[in-house]
Amino acid sequence: MIETSKPVVEKVAIIGGGIGGLATAIALRKQGIDAHVYEKAREFLPVGAGVGLHPNGLRCLDAIKPGIVDILKCSGCQVDKVTLKTSTGETIMTYESPMIKKYGQPTLTIWWCRLQQILASYLPSEVIHLNHCCIGFEQNENSVITHFKNGKTVESDLLIGADGVNSKVREILISDGEPRYVGSMSWRAVVNYQDELLQPHEVILMKGEESIVFLLGVGEGNMSWLARKLLPDSTLSSTLAEAKSRVLREFANSMEPVRELIAQTDPEGILEGSICDRLPLKQWSYARVTLLGDAAHPMTPAAGQGANTTFEDAYELAECLRNFSDLQTALANYDNRRIQRTAIIQTHSAEREKLYYQPFQQNNQQLQQERENLENWMYNYEPKSESRLRPG
Template sequence: MNPPASAQEKTQLEQTSKPLVQKVAIIGAGLGGLAVAVALRKLGYNVQVYEKAQDFRPVGGGLGLLPNGLNFLQAIAPELVTLIKNSGCEVITTVLKNNQGETIRTNPASRYQDKYGQPLVTVWWWHLQQVLASQLPADIIHLHHRCLGFQQDDTGVEIYFDNGSVVSADLLIGADGINSVIREVLIQDGKPRYLESMSWRAVIKCNQQVLNPGELGFVKGNRDFMYLLNVGDGHFAWLYRRLSLDNSLSENPAAVKSRILSYITDWGESLRALVEATPAERILEGPICDRLPVNSWSQGRVTLLGDAAHPMAPALGQGANSTFEDAYELAYSLSQASSWQTALANYEQRRIPRTQSIQTRSAIGEMRYYETESEAAARQMQEQSAISREEFQDSIFSYKPPQAIALHAILESGFQS
């Protein structure tokens, strides 16, 4: 007998035992911090999130949620994927264009749903943050709390903030991004590594003529390229990247906009118009950076998650998606272990080998964007014996939450008895 719909729709994270610790502090109210907060609250944990920003405002660029990320969000809270799809855009077709805006090739994006059981969804970072925040009580998110550091002992962790606050917790999760304060204390590996790729991105609301609804576009230039994304509710995202040894930033927003326009002066009018229509202050400029993989993210009662743990180039689109894997797997480890020490060890064992390989391939992928045809052909000849791009994508996209099969079996056996 099949279980009733209400049982089928239950989250895969359920409170089956007493929480291992009383209070969990999370540094960072980005995508990873909010996702793990939602997951841990499902398990009955007292979770508090501390964010350096003074308010939530429309920030960030467009991003793609791939099957593995959606699988793990669905495992955290089934309604999340529905909310995200309503907020963003399910991609129907991918389009390759030249830098005059002319279409070279189109491909259906149905393979994601057909092969992996989830679509490709493009969404505005800010809208995704709001969807996650909507799953949490407002009083557990503490804005205007820039973390300065922490100290820990056998009894707990003390966290220090620039507003003078001192917070005590039993477990601390650093989800504070590539320039993580928590990581710097734990690992002390200095500044991120610049990958010789500069980025400019923005989200605007405009009547653009470049993409049809449901399309995702890629524009191949000469040592530069642009992604074009419908991100829902009439919003449109463009992301421009350029090979550059120089990672210096422009002096002001007007200079940022002028800089991009000077780079794409020979591009087609429809593409230049997107940048020209973007208010200068909405354009985000920055270097593409990562860090080298490490073999441990935890010390004592403190661990890392997302970009704080494994910052990677965006070439494979796995920054946010792998972060949602982290959020679920950390909560899952805490739900299965007999102690928080064992839970953190299990979390690292499950996550680090996978993210190390994704970090490494992402850095390589970033440089492949800028290859000429002859360079790409030469590389492919050398890589014939290596795991193929398709095989590696399969290993990423087909990844499922560890409890999915076990929970299904439990529900089936429970309702058959």
Template sequence: MRETSKPIVEKVTIIGAGPGGLATAIALRKQGIDAHVYEKARDFRPVGAGVGLQVNGLKCLDAIKPGMAFTLKRSGCQVQRVTLKTSAGETIRTTETTMMAKYGQPLLTIWWWRLQQILASELPPEVIHLNHRCIGFEQNENNVVTHFDNGKTAQADLLIGADGVNSRVREILIGDGEPRYVGSMSWRAVIARQDELLPPDEVILMKGEKSIVYLLNVGEGNMSWLARKLLPDSSLSSSASDAKSRVLQEFANWMEPIRELMEATDAERILEGPICDRLPLKQWSYGRVTLLGDAAHPMAPSAGQGANTTFEDAYELAECLRNFPDRQTALANYDNRRIQRTAIIQTRSAEGEKRYYQPTQPTQQTNQQSQQNFEDFRDWVYDYQPNSESRLKPWKEKVVI
């Protein structure tokens, strides 16, 4: 453990102003580290869809910046119940959420863009550099120099790749090729709307033939729809209007209000993409470069843990840099604390993605052992308590990487 209060790294370059990069910058700057975020986008436009923040993610954000969970709750929607329906709109069952009562934080649904805005507002504007696409880096024993497509460079003691599932930093550092298509395409959007289709404080999951639709309240009068379908073809449409036509065609047999919702959405706001993950890595940190969030452990969204485990990474990386005596030891401990946990969640998320599209019975028949295993796993994921050694407790099974 450290004896002096001088940071073991003074300057850090973070690639990507997604939830992971921004949360990490907040955590590092709090320790007096000069962390700068470089983002390829030209501006923070209202993009993305609704995401579900869960107890482990919210607790990490609150540990990074006390009061953050409260701020997010004011903007998003605290979910009270989840209703499962058929694609014709018949209710199969409604379940009250127990997260708040059981784990002390709710399931919070929020627009990805609002999450990004709220995190960015915690940083001095001059440390966020938009219009900087990372194209490469080189490191030596003294520093790491990152290169951007606008001809600029940034020199630092540490480089963190938080640049998402198609990470350029990972490509250079690991070179493990393209992400793996898990077999379903997704279309997502946020639309200014609030009506009887989706009651307040509720999430609706609708299941059809090899397809699902989620409806989320994301706060401030907005609703998000997320449509996914098992499809062998993962190619993207050639324009926004083609993507809109495609989702309308793929969901042509669905109940009218769902198609109306898609029809009413501006084509430019519909985010089309293949659902991808990657196989877990043995190592994330090499010399002065490490990975975080989707760049390190992209996962299928079935467990809703992508952003939540990303906030765990941000918390843990900052803790390691704060507590260990040198950079090498800090990064080795960061890898050690994060890789097994996220590998297990990645693996379970990939399995869950396949189960998503199976038909659901009105009273779900699950055997007692698999139900117990599911509940144990959920407890282990949600019971991640920052500042408590219990968070480092391994899951009962190991993933062979």
């Protein structure tokens, strides 16, 4: 075994300043790699809704930046209790979250943009390049040249596409068409916390016939509502006011405080989306270009693993770049470590998405056992430093 401290790349361009791109930049810069993030947005705005971080994702974040999870715990909200209700508000069951006892870390719910801000705060501001929309790239033996809409170009040793479900990098690299609409639409927002609806540290899940509403705390005096409904039409509303009217119409039969909550929400804060995924790929890395997060493995949100598997990717990619002596071997190992695991989670998430809209099956023990086995495997994921295990 040989140990070297020199990384296999010096300069890395990361497309996308979402939570995956930022976490990856932190992990790479820690190794002395000159990683830069190129984000199409002109500024980081207070957008998004609540995102759930689970033990596997939190462990990876803490391995990337020790201490960050304590900061996230102060900003977000730890889930201790889950309540399942009907859409008209009758409680079906309540249970304590088993996460800390079983996996040593909680489920943490946090406002997406707060998570983005916290990650960005660990990077020097000059390495985050806003208003840089990637429109193309070409690679040769020695480097990758990336082109941006603003006319700029950047040369790097490695290009990482962390540009989300509609990834431009993936489109150029793999050309596998549009994401797959899985049949449900989603609306979400963050509002001021209302204690008549939600107890502290509680998540409420309200199941309608073909719809579901989540209420969750996101910390700092805020809560988030997320409403999803099975709908054949995935067209997005043309204005914010139209999106609000649509969600009010679709959830007209929900229990009164939820309808009222949606009615009181500023249309500017309502994020409308169609729930999409893609079928798993067999390869993510081609020479000097690779994919990460939603660009590599977009999945439905049913298993709550989109962000968490993205943090696993960030950790593992950084480890591979550190532990292998050439780029091709490092990227081949990254693909090997990540593709099989994320493919299983993508498939599970798609199946679970369908179950969301079926009647609650409390006594289906086989289903519960299968789910528990899978959850143990997902949440027990351990980031392990392999710096001493580099093949010689």
